Amino acid sequence: MASQLNPVTVSAPGKILLAGGYLVLEAPHQGFVIAADKRFYTNIRISESKGAAKDTVITVVSPQFHLEWKYSYSTETGTLVADLDNATTNPFVEKSLRVSFFYLHPTKEMLSSNLVITIYADNDFYSVLPHLPKGPDGSSIDRTPAAVEALPKFLKCPLDNDGKAIVNKTGLGSSAALTTSLVGALVYFFTNNNESKDEDLPEKIHNLAQICHSYAQGKVGSGFDVSAACHGTHVYCRFPKCLLPDLLQQLEDVDQHTDHNTQNLQDTLTRLVELVPWKEGMVQEITLPKGQLQILLADVRGGSESPSMARTVLNWKAQHPGSDIPHWTALSQLNAKVVELIRGLSSSPIASEEYDKLSKLVASDWPAESPLLELHRTFMEIRTDLREMGEAAGVPIEPPPQTALCDATMKIPGVITALVPGAGGYDAVACLYIDRPSVLESIGKLWAEWKEPIICPLAVRATNGGLQLEKQET
Template sequence: MAVVASAPGKVLMTGGYLILERPNAGIVLSTNARFYAIVKPLREDIEPDSWAWAWTDVKLTSPQLSRETMYKMSLNNLMLQCVSSSESRNPFVEQAVQYTVAAAHATLDKNNNDFLHRKLLQGLDITILGCNDFYSYRNYIEARGLPLTPDVLAALPPFTSITFNAEESNGENCKPEVAKTGLGSSAAMTTSVVAALLHYFGAVNLSSFNKDHHQEKDCVDLDLVHVIAQSAHCIAQGKVGSGFDVSSAVYGSQRYVRFSPEVLSSAQVAVKGLPIQEVIHDILKGKWDHERTKFSLPPLMTLLLGEPGAGGSSTPSMVGAVKKWQKSDPEKSLETWRKLSAANSALETQFKILSKLAEENWDAYKCVINSCSIHRSEKWMERATGPDQEAVVNALLAARDAMLRIRSNMHQMGEAAGIPIEPDSQTWLLDATMDMEGVLLAGVPGAGGFDAIFAVTLGDSSSNITKAWTSLNVLAMLVREDPHGVSLETGDPRAQQITSAISSVHIE
């Protein structure tokens, strides 16, 4: 029986750079773009002589890359050995498999360990699939002379083959590179594989975690998924990151404060040869001191993402430049971080106030949002009638003001560090977007750069924004906020997507 688990991509709305250091918080929104892992046995029956086997087989298939990779897994030290060409390797899935099998061994009792051993002897057949939103199809669309509209994106077949940037501008072939949109594909992929395998082995039960019934009451199972996914992801990356992308892939939209990096020190030593069984005990016993609080956008607000098409940015090198600047000018950098932190907190506070106002007086809140959705921000206050509506408008305007302060400080930080956190082309585009009717705020997510921009729109204004973006040569993506984290799916997503795609086909 196949197990299918999915995990969402992310948009870091506030906390870029600051989130790398405790106790700074960031607001991270999970999205409807999901990564799927399908796990099933390679063999239905166990061979009679399998009790003597020292190895089992693992097959990893990535249909979007037309790749199939075979591994041998040692049943003694639980390490994978690739037996396919080295080009087809995926370090994130490799580490996810090794750490998950070790965690299952460490957490299951003897009877269940026998069950795990039988499952391993059958071999593992793992398929990974990422929603189209994780990848950029902008070049593909432009090369075919099609308009840069969400409708064209929506018409692409689900889980479309990923186009490669196979040539450098000088015409020479270079290593093919997948063009991504910055939604955290590696974190979502790692998390989906860990979740599917832990459920498959019986180490967790994710049956109550699906997108319709996401119970947060008993999070022990999710906590195990989180710890193993964080560990595997950090080791595959070669560094201990802040972990906000994995946390949102597991738990969904949240306010996040990172864990202390020391919790993974033994895992980093393990890369140098410590047995994974020893490492996993340290990881499971470690003090995971991250903090997360549930968060999602207030009602009647929509998250939009747009691809300006100026090419991606390298987050690690930008982070390196900011750290270098911090060391060279500690006084100025500390002052900028303090201002940025205050602006981040102010935005978070206004979102909380708006959610509370919606709860307390829905009619006044709804009336204001609908009215503001068809006007530019300078007209909002004159549309308000009575103190209840004015309170909503005040919170909206305060949220805008906080976002402008965030952008200003991020821009200054980029200039001081010599990197394009909010490049001039993005500044112009964000200003134009914030000036549109029904736009609450706009910014560059995460570390900034040229990857994408986000906007939060009010009421039904999003379709007008996407049209305006098209005229500005920005491709509006299909991504929206979905506050749910990791989920157990009922079947292969390709079958579901095909059914829904067929039902939406119009024959002219």
């Protein structure tokens, strides 16, 4: 019965693609994706009253965006219908609900009450600049790491003159983290899996979340962002592109009412979520050396259209037949080298005292035999190849303002690399550094004083964890 369905809260992390930009779109190339310690959360609970309506009413609330959406769900037909009074639509919410309900197909006994779904996110997915206090001079904004860390949790987006939320993304993969947390919460809620021992449940959630995210995007992406939201930090190799197009077309046909065979859709969906192996070796374990290396991310507030940039680069690549593609081949080898070096640092740790010593020197002054120097140089080569590939393809993978910022950051003692993560562009800058307070303070000082573009350090740091079921407050 519905009264037995306990409230659940599921969270999923954001991501930072430190190595593998563009190449991760095509197997067998690898991507080194780091899970952020900032998360999207989805809470699902039974509403206090059912009311007289025949269908179940599902209310989705997003306080940070000042938004609410209502849907009605029929347990008889298995269909989800958006309320005509919804002021906006969010495809990642609506299509994730639609596909998840097709898969879970909750019964009338399960849904004898209405549902309330609340979605909220840690601050760093969106620019925190509007929320920062004034600096010591009273006119500038205090853009220091300490000021960002001190902000209250779950800040609401500011509103424009028309009352609409002003949303400036920071490139942490908000749509993937939202989708994964929502799908995970729905699966846990309807399978009553608060204390689940189903070892396959995380993989089922991953597969369903990939399907929902692809459907909401209208295309099959690389999937590394959803994979990070599920599995945390890892080395990723994309799933076969051929897995999802037929299913996505079926979903589209049912959505457009050109095909009413929902049973066939449900069978296909169940098979892809539960029975079909996606790819052996898709997720390979890796971690940053604990307590020694860390990530700092800068909000640049430019914003880039990653999908259109990716299409342009792939079109450029298609103009170079053969196996030895300029920059592409070199990047494949360099990305694999980064993974090898990180694994080596974790499996054969450098003494903490050695990290202390290196944190006081700029990378160019590190000993020639140091694996950190080799890691630094490998990232330098990656930056060069990505920048030149972008110039050849006509895409600003590392725009000149970002180049200047990264170069300046890399002159700070203890910094291994500073680069534009993922697809590049104007979204963000990431810095991999030796995890010592003096290094973090120096990076924060440089970024806080940087004039053009205006940037702001974020509170996000690297972690290992992926999707998790949160403890309920009593």
